[in-house]
Amino acid sequence: MTGFVSFVGSGPGDPELLTLKAVDRLRRADAVLFDDLSSGPILDYAREEADLVGVGKRAGRMSPRQHHVSRLLVDYAAAGQRVVRLKSGDSGLFGRLEEEIIALREAGVAYEIIPGIPSAVAAAAAAGISLTRRMTARRVQFVTGHDVSGGLPDDLDIAALSDPRACTVVFMGKRTFPKLAALLIDNGLPPDTPAVLAESVSTPEQTLFRNTVTGLSERLSAEIGDKPALILYGPLANEESSND
Ligand SMILES: C[S@@+](CC[C@H](N)C(=O)[O-])C[C@H]1O[C@@H](n2cnc3c(N)ncnc32)[C@H](O)[C@@H]1O
CATH class of the missing domain: 3.30.950.10 (Tetrapyrrole methylase, C-terminal domain)
Incomplete structure (x- = not known):
């Protein structure tokens, strides 16, 4: 069974600025791959059983390479998981959305894009x-x-x-x-x-x-x-x- 990826814009950080669709996808996700600026209380909307995977840059360590993030997305989806790829603000603004979309298309994984407040x-x-x-x-x-x-x-x-x-x-x-x-x-x-x-x-x-x-x-x-x-x-x- 093939999974599905929802690119979700998490807004600037205040959980009250999440959209209703963002909250819905977080509540249904099996795995959430999040950037550093999309963490904190926003992640409280994910299910307790969901895998929460930080893939952003952190103080003192390098961010995972982009191809590694794309690989993780494809692997989770190939395992039949509902994946949320959480990016700060709106995913389509300075968020390397395109690289990840290309990887999903090449792997034949279906996806949607849910806008966020930039x-x-x-x-x-x-x-x-x-x-x-x-x-x-x-x-x-x-x-x-x-x-x-x-x-x-x-x-x-x-x-x-x-x-x-x-x-x-x-x-x-x-x-x-x-x-x-x-x-x-x-x-x-x-x-x-x-x-x-x-x-x-x-x-x-x-x-x-x-x-x-x-x-x-x-x-x-x-x-x-x-x-x-x-x-x-x-x-x-x-x-x-x-x-x-
Ligand atoms: C990789 S870009 C992602 C931008 C994001 N997609 C958006 O729509 O806001 C990260 C940069 O966005 C800006 N940014 C994101 N969230 C912010 C916040 N809560 N306050 C100030 N700047 C923020 C900063 O310039 C930060 O270095």
Whole structure:
């Protein structure tokens, strides 16, 4: 008998931000393969008998290689198990979803994808920010600040990222933001563009630091800490701003 894989977006960390479908699939799973940011109280929805397998990066140890994770998925499904592959936020955003889908297709394993609340959307909500603003931010862009070697990707569209009329969210960008900020300012982004550093969004450790692109760059040059974080910048509206 062939099993089935549900890719489930777990949202940013608060279990109340799981979708009803996510909870349903967790309750029915024989095995849950989870990333580090999809752990904690979210896993309480899995059955006691389910195999809970951490496949994410942990402090002090390397993450399992991607092909090993794909292999595990295929093996559990081939054993007839109902598998949940839990990924933080939405699985289709910077989550290596495609590699795992390809492995399942090659092995003839059926799957579904259940969307989750992206951390970027949860960060904007936590900061009271509207990602789009009539007249001033008609465009939103999500970008990674980190390539496979941990550096700033060298193929970023700096002109688009310097657009003062777009709201930009940088994932995995704390270490490289000072370099990115210098490139943006060289390309015309005003240094006093509002920026927010949103860490561990929706968890008890959540912190929000509101400043400017320059101020954030200076702070991150001095200290980055180890919490997962997003950087939002652009013509950010928040609850203190007037409506336009
Ligand atoms: C591998 S990516 C996965 C993104 C995820 N698929 C999503 O939709 O949010 C991991 C990065 O997402 C961001 N992230 C995920 N959860 C977060 C949270 N609760 N608070 C802040 N940033 C978060 C951080 O930039 C983190 O390094």
